[in-house]
Amino acid sequence: MNKHQFLSHLEIILMIAVTLLAGCSMPSIGGSGPTTWIDRPLDGETYPIAELIIQAHAADVDGVARMEFLVMGKIIDSVVVDGTRFEEAQITWMPPTSGIYIIEVRAYDSQGNSNARTMSSIQITISDQVTGSSTINPETILSETQTITSESIPSETPTPCLPTVIAKEDATLRAGPDMGYGIVGGLISGQTANLQGRSESVYGNWWYIQVPNPPGGQGWVWGDLVTTVCVPQDLPVVTAMPLISTFTPTPIDNTPPTISEVNANPTLVSAKIQCGATPPTTIISAKVIDASDITRVFSRIPGLGEFDMTFVGSGIYQVNLGPFDDAGTLSIFIHAQDKAGNISISPPISVVVVTCPG
Numbered sequence: 001m002n003k004h005q006f007l008s009h010l011e012i013i014l015m016i017a018v019t020l021l022a023g024c025s026m027p028s029i030g031g032s033g034p035t036t037w038i039d040r041p042l043d044g045e046t047y048p049i050a051e052l053i054i055q056a057h058a059a060d061v062d063g064v065a066r067m068e069f070l071v072m073g074k075i076i077d078s079v080v081v082d083g084t085r086f087e088e089a090q091i092t093w094m095p096p097t098s099g100i101y102i103i104e105v106r107a108y109d110s111q112g113n114s115n116a117r118t119m120s121s122i123q124i125t126i127s128d129q130v131t132g133s134s135t136i137n138p139e140t141i142l143s144e145t146q147t148i149t150s151e152s153i154p155s156e157t158p159t160p161c162l163p164t165v166i167a168k169e170d171a172t173l174r175a176g177p178d179m180g181y182g183i184v185g186g187l188i189s190g191q192t193a194n195l196q197g198r199s200e201s202v203y204g205n206w207w208y209i210q211v212p213n214p215p216g217g218q219g220w221v222w223g224d225l226v227t228t229v230c231v232p233q234d235l236p237v238v239t240a241m242p243l244i245s246t247f248t249p250t251p252i253d254n255t256p257p258t259i260s261e262v263n264a265n266p267t268l269v270s271a272k273i274q275c276g277a278t279p280p281t282t283i284i285s286a287k288v289i290d291a292s293d294i295t296r297v298f299s300r301i302p303g304l305g306e307f308d309m310t311f312v313g314s315g316i317y318q319v320n321l322g323p324f325d326d327a328g329t330l331s332i333f334i335h336a337q338d339k340a341g342n343i344s345i346s347p348p349i350s351v352v353v354v355t356c357p358g
Contacts (some may be wrong), residue, residue: 016077031059033107034060034109034114036058036122037056037120038055038056038103039057041103047125048126049093049128050095051092054105056069058081058087059085063109064085065083066078066079067087070190071101076091080302095126098126100230101124101126102164102192103121103123104121105120107200123229142303165193165314166191166229167187167192167193167221168225172221172252172349173185173218173219173221173341174220176240183252183340187226193209195207195208195209195235198238200237252340253291256343257337257343259342259344259346262285264282265277265285267349267350270355282322284307284309287317290340297337299321299333300332304324309322327355330351332350333348
């Protein structure tokens, strides 16, 4: 049996094992989102800088509709699957450089639900060191008079590992390491942030972080809400401003925005250019209401990106999308976030893209 036959048989055995496991642990209640597994690569493995296959499975009683692949919190691909109770997808990813990467997979069921709190996550190392056999050049063979010393052996430079936190769920960022401090930002489930320090033991398990992207901010996050990566033993202790006894904590807002009146006008557009009476663009609108300030509303098309929506009055946000390059049916989700970091996602709306005859 050659190497390719062995790997093929091994993949079949793994797929059967995962299928049996999914049959035993399939969620009994719909609406909570699919359960995911990352089949390859495996957690903790090291790979050279070359194209890498990422393969994952997902299971849900409502059927699995789509699977998203993320690297360091950024979506790199989205795969639409067949909608059965158990689905598999794989993509090819080219690491941009050597380093340590967090790979995650998130799946959506046929109702648009995603169980982000149990999103699969692994950590791998990409190395620029090439291993394996090589051809010996006779001109490079040491003569009998040459002596190998420790100075003649090249030393490997370890791949830098940056202290990082990964949000297990949506989490608030506070001005100090205590629930009494005011909210200064937030983390979205699966988002990564730079770890800069830890709290003193008197405050318990808090981490001081810097979030580079929206919702952004610099401050403290409760340790139970994040996973830490590459924490050095000498991570500095950051001293926070003490709470004053007369300090009145900011009321905690746990209510996400309400999204309604989601609409696409028109729902049929032409690809690239106008085709007869069919325009190449569509206006996406939604009404977003929240008790606190709305910080961001955007439309997301899996595989195409995110598009910020503009407030036009009476709670309505709009964005003009298109032209689109390819024909097909687009699923568009509306995301809304408030000042407290609470997030809502609408059910998908569909826009059909057609090409002109001929």
